[in-house]
Amino acid sequence: MPQPSKAPANAGHFDVIIVGAGISGIGLAYHLQTGAPEKTFAVLELKDSFGGTWHTHRYPGVRSDSDLHTFGYSFKPWRGAPIATAGEILSYMGEVIAENDLDRHIRYHTKVVSADWSSAENHWVIRTQNVQSGEVSVCTAGFLWMCQGYYRHDQGYMPQWPGMDSFKGQIIHPQAWPEDLDYAGKRVVVVGSGATAATLVPAIADKVAHVTMLQRSPTYFTPGRNKNELAETLRELDIDPAWTHEIVRRSILSMGAKMAERRKANPEVVREELLGALRGLVGEDYVAKHFTPSYAPWRQRICFVPNGDFFDAIKAGKASVVTDEIERFTEGGIALKSGEILEADIVVSATGFDLSVLGDIPFSKDGAPIDFAQTVTYRGMMFTGVPNLLWVFGYFRSSWTLRADLIGELAPRLLRHMDERGVKRVEPALRPEDADMTLGPWTDPEDFNPGYLMRSMHLMPKAGSKPEWRHTQDYWAEKDTLPAIDLDAPELVYG
Structure with missing residues (x-):
């Protein structure tokens, strides 16, 4: 310079x-x-x-x-x-x-x-x-x-785990994703369970050998269609886009206000609704082990999964979730505190900001x-x-x-x-x-x-x-x- x-x-x-x-x-x-x-x-x-x-x-x-x-x-x-x-x-x-x-x-x-x-x-x-x-x-x-x-x-937040230097594969943070990264046919472990992980996993699931989301503790997820019915109806009626925008915003915000009140007033009811929506997608056992957070549903952001693509990848066997803690990295992957070994060619640290x-x-x-x-x-x-x-x-x-x-x-x-x-x-x-x-x-x-x-x-x-x-x-x-x-x-x- x-x-x-x-x-x-x-x-x-x-x-x-x-x-x-x-x-x-x-x-x-x-x-x-x-x-x-x-x-x-x-x-x-x-x-x-x-x-x-x-x-x-x-x-x-x-x-x-x-x-x-x-x-x-x-x-x-x-x-x-x-x-x-x-x-x-x-x-x-x-x-x-x-x-x-x-x-x-x-x-x-x-x-x-x-x-x-x-x-x-x-x-x-x-x-x-x-x-x-x-x-x-x-x-x-x-x-x-x-x-x-x-x-x-x-730079993103990258925890320093024991043995990282011994890992023979690649360790990357999504915030510094290499443009030339070749993950086709590779075993990938994504560490983290927030919106980044839920986005990345389905995006690469069809190309990798397998992708595992490794989380220390579960996060609340909610699947839904990536479509707003009210917006679509107003567009079909050829309503002025500015009117449509304002009406849809007010509708979403009104529903959001009601949901925020319900989360605070009836957290257990909301919690059960969130978990119930997932049971039909991945089953009771999977939800109990990997998608049941310990915190109240209003204490952290709830991750929206458009069209349920994250869960589709799990159902198809292309992706899986492991709830455990990292003991250390090995030459070929990650050793967990439970004793399980996750083999990996690429580890993505979706661990936040x-x-x-x-x-x-x-x-x-x-x-x-x-x-x-x-x-x-x-x-x-x-x-x-x-x-x-x-x-x-x-x-x-x-x-x-x-x-x-x-x-x-x-x-x-x-x-x-x-x-x-x-x-x-x-x-x-x-x-x-x-x-x-x-x-x-x-x-x-x-x-x-x-x-x-x-x-x-x-x-x-x-x-x-x-x-x-x-x-x-x-x-x-x-x-x-x-x-x-x-x-x-x-x-x-x-x-």
Whole structure:
């Protein structure tokens, strides 16, 4: 890589810098352009194209694990099947970019090296590097919107098991899937039981000798048709696509709200319904051993299996599930704690993500490092003591984009409000009545506890016991509360 010049180039000043051109960044760019069209902005993207997750993940069969009627944007009708491939999602996002002339604002190959808030100037000083040329630039921005997601795109979470060096086959992570990987006729073990594993297993089952999903503990799965009957009916009636999109979204969200209430109120009933749907597919014994989780059905995301393809692969004998723990790797596979040996040519570690707090970017305020773990979150999107910084963090149990859309509508309103007040700075601050408020982790482990979050909770901001100081998972409440936020409330301090 060429050596950067000693004096960084001046990349100019913007009202807003958006970091990340994934599903959140493109959505926020649209909302900014429509909600505050007079504002100047740029979107900084590390990769060579837009898409975020859908650009990064290249493993076989990669698809959404949320329905696109709600994972898609509120302002852009989705016209396809509910569960979509990465290519279909990228095409959809490309249409949003083209239709709104957003590409001219995106700077690809741009890594944010650091961000420092200047109290004297009331703006962020953002140091960037072009990852192709090595050139270092500095730009300034009145507001910084972090839309880079919640995990590290350059590496996945890879546990270190004993004996990995002795394994003669290949060990790969889906997040770094080799383009030239030849798995035809090979014995494959996929370690993990989340959406990635449930997607990958049926995608390769017809080509491999056999694929085994090895899980430490079971996950909730729910099969269903990759089709929305209401959407199909409205399309057959030639209803306006925008109307269809809105009606179908409302229908899905209404059903989701009712299911969320049932999961909390009657977890055992919901649990039995989920397990019962699988018994007819793979049998009572298989469900009892491999598909009966120990946790309540609302504590983690339920994995949807479109058209039941994962279970079809099991019924056909092309795939199997083993519930056990890894003792060590051997030359020819994996030795389990039960004493069983799984022979393998390829081991895929579908073991999840490494959490990334605001892109792992070094943030500072007047040169002093900012430790976000010592801040308190304001509604899961801003932080006490940190001015003009907004983090788009979506929902875990509902579609991520639902929250990105809500924040995308709120953020331009905040910018307009600041202009009306004639101020340049806003930051959340605890009120006098919050002095004795109990502080805890960003997410209550009793409410939501996936491994990727639990491993890195110590890096996340604190949460309070009052709604202003929490990141809630309740879209059905936030769809009303976020648009109604009083921007003159005392917890928002302007200057």
